[in-house]
Amino acid sequence: MEGFKVLEIKKSVFENNDREADILRQQLKKDKVFLLNLMSSPGSGKTTTLRRTIEALKDEFRIGVMEADIDSDVDAATIEKTGVKVIQLHTGGMCHLDAGMTKQGLDGMGVEDVDFAILENVGNLVCPAEFDTGSVKNAMILSVPEGHDKPLKYPLMFSICDVLLINKIDVLPYFDFDVEECKKYVKKLNPNMKVIPISARTGEGIEEWADWLRTEIKAWNEG
Amino acid sequence: MEGFKVLEIKKSVFENNDREADILRQQLKKDKVFLLNLMSSPGSGKTTTLRRTIEALKDEFRIGVMEADIDSDVDAATIEKTGVKVIQLHTGGMCHLDAGMTKQGLDGMGVEDVDFAILENVGNLVCPAEFDTGSVKNAMILSVPEGHDKPLKYPLMFSICDVLLINKIDVLPYFDFDVEECKKYVKKLNPNMKVIPISARTGEGIEEWADWLRTEIKAWNEG
Numbered sequence: 001m002e003g004f005k006v007l008e009i010k011k012s013v014f015e016n017n018d019r020e021a022d023i024l025r026q027q028l029k030k031d032k033v034f035l036l037n038l039m040s041s042p043g044s045g046k047t048t049t050l051r052r053t054i055e056a057l058k059d060e061f062r063i064g065v066m067e068a069d070i071d072s073d074v075d076a077a078t079i080e081k082t083g084v085k086v087i088q089l090h091t092g093g094m095c096h097l098d099a100g101m102t103k104q105g106l107d108g109m110g111v112e113d114v115d116f117a118i119l120e121n122v123g124n125l126v127c128p129a130e131f132d133t134g135s136v137k138n139a140m141i142l143s144v145p146e147g148h149d150k151p152l153k154y155p156l157m158f159s160i161c162d163v164l165l166i167n168k169i170d171v172l173p174y175f176d177f178d179v180e181e182c183k184k185y186v187k188k189l190n191p192n193m194k195v196i197p198i199s200a201r202t203g204e205g206i207e208e209w210a211d212w213l214r215t216e217i218k219a220w221n222e223g
Numbered sequence: 224m225e226g227f228k229v230l231e232i233k234k235s236v237f238e239n240n241d242r243e244a245d246i247l248r249q250q251l252k253k254d255k256v257f258l259l260n261l262m263s264s265p266g267s268g269k270t271t272t273l274r275r276t277i278e279a280l281k282d283e284f285r286i287g288v289m290e291a292d293i294d295s296d297v298d299a300a301t302i303e304k305t306g307v308k309v310i311q312l313h314t315g316g317m318c319h320l321d322a323g324m325t326k327q328g329l330d331g332m333g334v335e336d337v338d339f340a341i342l343e344n345v346g347n348l349v350c351p352a353e354f355d356t357g358s359v360k361n362a363m364i365l366s367v368p369e370g371h372d373k374p375l376k377y378p379l380m381f382s383i384c385d386v387l388l389i390n391k392i393d394v395l396p397y398f399d400f401d402v403e404e405c406k407k408y409v410k411k412l413n414p415n416m417k418v419i420p421i422s423a424r425t426g427e428g429i430e431e432w433a434d435w436l437r438t439e440i441k442a443w444n445e446g
Contacts, residue, residue: 041264042348042377043369070349072375093379095318095349123376125265126293126318126347145368145391146266152295153265153346156316168368171397 004076006088007108009068012100017131021099024106024134028117034217035106035117037135039157042123044143045167047075048200050120054082056210057116061217064114066105068097068122075120085114096127099134116217125150129157136220137162144168144175148182155189163194163212170199227299229311230331232291235323240354244322247329247357251340257440258329258340260358262380265346267366268390270298271423273343277305279433280339284440287337289328291320291345298343308337319350322357339440348373352380359443360385367391367398371405378412386417386435393422 014020028035040046047067054063064085067075076088087109091097097105102119111117119135121128140161142150145168151158158164164186166179183195194212198205237243251258263269270290277286287308290298299311310332314320320328325342334340342358344351363384365373368391374381381387387409389402406418417435421428 041266041346041369042373043264043366069376071378074372074375093349093353095347122349123264124318124347124349126316126345127350130316143266143368145366145394146264149297150265152297153292155294171368171394174394174397 004080004086004088005108006073006090007105008090008092009094009097009101009104011094012098014100017098017100021132021134024099024103025136028134028136029220031111032221033111033114033117034220035119035135036213037119037121037133037138038141039121039128039138039161040123040141041125041146044141044146045200046120046123046141047078049141049165049167049198050079050118051082052200052203052206053210053213054079054084056206057213058082058084060214061116062114064109064111064117066109066117066119068105068120070122085109091122095122095124096131097121097133098131102133125154125157129154129160137216139163139165141165141167144171144177148178148185151182151185151189158186158189158193161190161193163196165209166195166197167200169197169204170202227303227309227311228331229296229313230328231313231315232320232324232327234317235321237323240321240323244355244357247322247326248359251357251359252443254334255444256334256337256340257443258342258358259436260342260344260356260361261364262344262348262351262361262384263346263364264348264369267364267369268423269343269346269364270301272364272388272390272421273302273341274305275423275426275429276433276436277302277307279429280436281305281307283437284339285337287332287334287340289332289340289342291328291343293345308332314345318345318347319354320344320356321354325356348377348380352377352383360439362386362388364388364390365405367394367400371401371408374405374408374412381409381412381416384413384416386419388432389418389420390423392420392427393425
């Protein structure tokens, strides 16, 4: 029997999601909680990347993870093994989380003992891009097997994220993925986006990613 | 300048999508058009698989392809090179196609000279599963790098499809993907689902997939 909590998320009752997201961010600022919204396609390595991120930062920050999924618990079970606080959020078929749903998750998890909260959003490059969750920063993962043309096809997702992790660079030799071409597409859409190539499997690039997070969390708490 | 048409799809005005889908299927039956709805995550190899499928079957059937995308034309440009009829559908940010939108696409393409119509749906394992497009059969692609646990996480998509193509089997040695485990998960959700391992890159498995399509198209035209 797993020890984590499972929360069935309800549809938000708020009409103005942008306003709710801003209110949530103000509350997080007051509570000194940095919320990261992590998005990607299914299978790009979100959960493995998260495990690596937790390993790199769990001695510096009190981490809490919200695993959003349509109705399974497999990711929360994986994250629980790292020893950090974790809650499974079931969206009941819904393809994204908005700010009201994220707030339900944060309330369900409890942030009184958390400095760094991470939302693993539903695996989808389309819908989650349209809803501000109230997060402080948005990160996305694109993995090498998905192809370097994805910024052309999912421009909104690449536009609203602060950082792009190009994952699975250990299999670059077996795929036609052009990292420089990908960066070019990304910079056209979003000149300020930070791009970090990583391999969640081997650990390559994780230190640069952890450094980016350290800087951002510090800025949020001091700013 | 590409020669294909680009159609901006409008939101459907129909309230009962299941009814509209049934009406569309009846019309397709009358017109002797077999419509395949092809779904997957971004980057699982839908367009490459489609190219292989066209190569295998274009001498036997008059093929027409509808490429649905949020707002890019890259897939239609690729498919146009195969010489078959192709139209690009822009969903304007919408994450799926319903029956009314599919009908707009079929009308825009024209089916008077088409026996086998293929809809490449928006890359997403969540939303397209919820809307019957009016297709005769639903196919999905799961690629090896995405992981064999995806049926656990996107059960609806695996439940509504008639056939699963496990793509990119040429890279099986570099990933922890267990084909038998995947089949077990699938059979529990959907005992009638046909599972065909393929590599769109090398062509492995494409003949079995083409045979499945031949049988289904024949059954539709004769039934």
